Amino acid sequence: MVLTRDINSKQTSVVKHQIKSFRPNQNPNENDANGLNILFLAPHPFYQDRGTPIDDCLFLRVLSEKNYKVDVIAFPEGRDIELDNVTIHRTLKVPFVEGVRPGFSWKKLVYDILMVFKVMQMVSTRKYDLIQAVEESVFIALLMKVMLGIPYVYDMDSSIAQQMVEQMPWLKPLAGVFNWFEKIAVQNAKSVLPVCHAIADDIADYKPENITILPDISLLEDSTDEVNEDIRKDLGIQNQVLMYVGNLEGYQGIDLLLESFALTLKSTDQVDLVIIGGDEAGIEKYQAKSAQLGIQHKVHFLGQRPAQHLSAYLSQADILVSPRTKGINTPMKVYSYLDSGKAVLATDLLTHTQVLTPEISKLAQPVPEDFSQAMIELINNPSLCSQLGNAGQEMIQEKHSYSAFSKTVNGLYRWLQCEIFPTQIQAGLE
Structure with missing residues (x-):
């Protein structure tokens, strides 16, 4: 069954296939946050005042407050943010390739490819316990899992397959191919974080190990x-x-x-x-x-x-x-x-x-x-x-407050900690 957490629900609903019994709202060890080194992939200009970068900043703020050590890889554009234990790294800047906008574009593709090389450089010199992959960077995370066995979380703000076809209708004959790639990315994720129920419903048939619904919050x-x-x-x-x-x-x-x-x-x-x-x-x-x-x-x-x-x-x-x-x-x-x-x-x-x-x-x-x-x-x-x-x-x-958002993220990461280091967590309980 798929374990699904909703930020607005105090209960965990079961959707499809069997997974391990630990649920994100359990708290095995309040001090377990220090154990994860995270590589956070943000395939867009960061930071900018627009939807997905704002989401990323909120998520990083929660991780920072819990003392996770996070390396962020983002595109060259954007301004740095200052958060404890969070370091921002950027891909190589290509002359005249600037002004990357939301959605698919050749400019975005250029920096997505450069991100692959930046990720390979980072994982070859540092040890990461988990990759948090936003949007299309999930395919880079999938590659790292295949090559190095690093588990990943898929931060799914939208369906890439659906977005491609909506933005470029002439790609509709390839929709099945896009859906297949999306399915593989979802199935291999340790957890998928859809931003809304509709996306969660769409991917339920892919039988991911864990779904945690994480809707946006007010910025006021x-x-x-x-x-x-x-x-x-x-x-x-x-x-x-x-x-x-x-x-x-x-x-x-x-x-x-x-x-x-x-x-x-x-x-x-x-x-x-x-x-x-x-x-x-x-x-x-x-x-x-x-x-x-x-x-x-x-x-x-x-x-x-x-x-x-x-x-x-x-x-x-x-x-x-x-x-x-x-x-x-x-x-x-x-x-x-x-x-x-x-x-x-x-x-x-x-x-x-x-x-x-x-x-x-x-x-x-x-x-x-x-x-x-x-x-x-x-x-x-x-x-x-x-x-x-x-x-x-x-x-x-x-x-939809920040405290509710933070509670859900922290619950998810405690569960991930148990999944990645079960022996360590068990020792902490004894």
């Missing part, structure tokens, strides 16, 4: 309101503010957002749209689309802002939107949106409905007419916005 706990940027004053906005925060990649549904907003403005002009995030190319693309729709005077692109200031920006919105149209993993922004106490509008798709319900958010079909109608309903109903905002905030603070 460590955020600050001390920001000298008054959006309404600076932009001359006297209306309600509809706000989106995040990157501007295609799967985020920014086209849907702008088309829906254009329809909304035909019914009311008492609202402005503020978009925070995105790189220069993405901003230029959607500024052009806004102009094409004739709404450029009501759409404001602020560019990127530090994640630690997120609370200050969300507090200036009336309605927060997540128009994502692709994928099944829940957007990280949703947790902070809810924690802000503001009304949340999102597409009625699995990517959202694993967390969002009609009791804590406004859900609408991912078509401009329906999404626009939902916007109008919230704009015209402040009491509904307040009701949804309060309910969402209460849910997040109860179930």
Whole structure:
């Protein structure tokens, strides 16, 4: 059976095939954290204020607090972070190969290949007990397991196979091949950490040894309101503010957002749209689309802002939107949106409905007419916005805090410690 842990559940549910009986919420030895040397593979620019790097930083923070010794290998871009017992190493920087964006790209492939060589260099000079592999770096970890017997944890923020086909539909005939590779990576992992239930359900048939569901959390706990940027004053906005925060990649549904907003403005002009995030190319693309729709005077692109200031920006919105149209993993922004106490509008798709319900958010079909109608309903109903905002905030603070996240990670790693060093743990119990 597959042992599955949910960060929001106090119980462990059994799904499919037999594994060892130790469960992540057991605590054989409070001092066992010092025994693991971990190689953490982060196949992206790190650190940057965007989804997966933020996830990685949270995970590393937990490991640091428990005194694990962690070497991180990341791409050359990004800024260093300072955490006790965590050392960041980077792949070789290739001239003119920069600006690596989320999703598959030739630039990402270049650095993935360079990461293989960096990993081989590291494992040849240091002893690691465990590899934590994020996204596609799991295949490097699989190689290390085959060559050197090092076990690995698969940090699965999304399905690589599904993501490849969604991003490049012409690869659909190869979907079976991608799924096979993903299956092998899952089956050989010591544990798989899907970010949501939908991914956990998708991989259950692969019969992994252990599944620990580790959803994202709100980032507002460590955020600050001390920001000298008054959006309404600076932009001359006297209306309600509809706000989106995040990157501007295609799967985020920014086209849907702008088309829906254009329809909304035909019914009311008492609202402005503020978009925070995105790189220069993405901003230029959607500024052009806004102009094409004739709404450029009501759409404001602020560019990127530090994640630690997120609370200050969300507090200036009336309605927060997540128009994502692709994928099944829940957007990280949703947790902070809810924690802000503001009304949340999102597409009625699995990517959202694993967390969002009609009791804590406004859900609408991912078509401009329906999404626009939902916007109008919230704009015209402040009491509904307040009701949804309060309910969402209460849910997040109860179930998606850093302490809950930390508890689950620590439980998982205590279990891993028992699996990797059973004799040592047994001695500690005697």
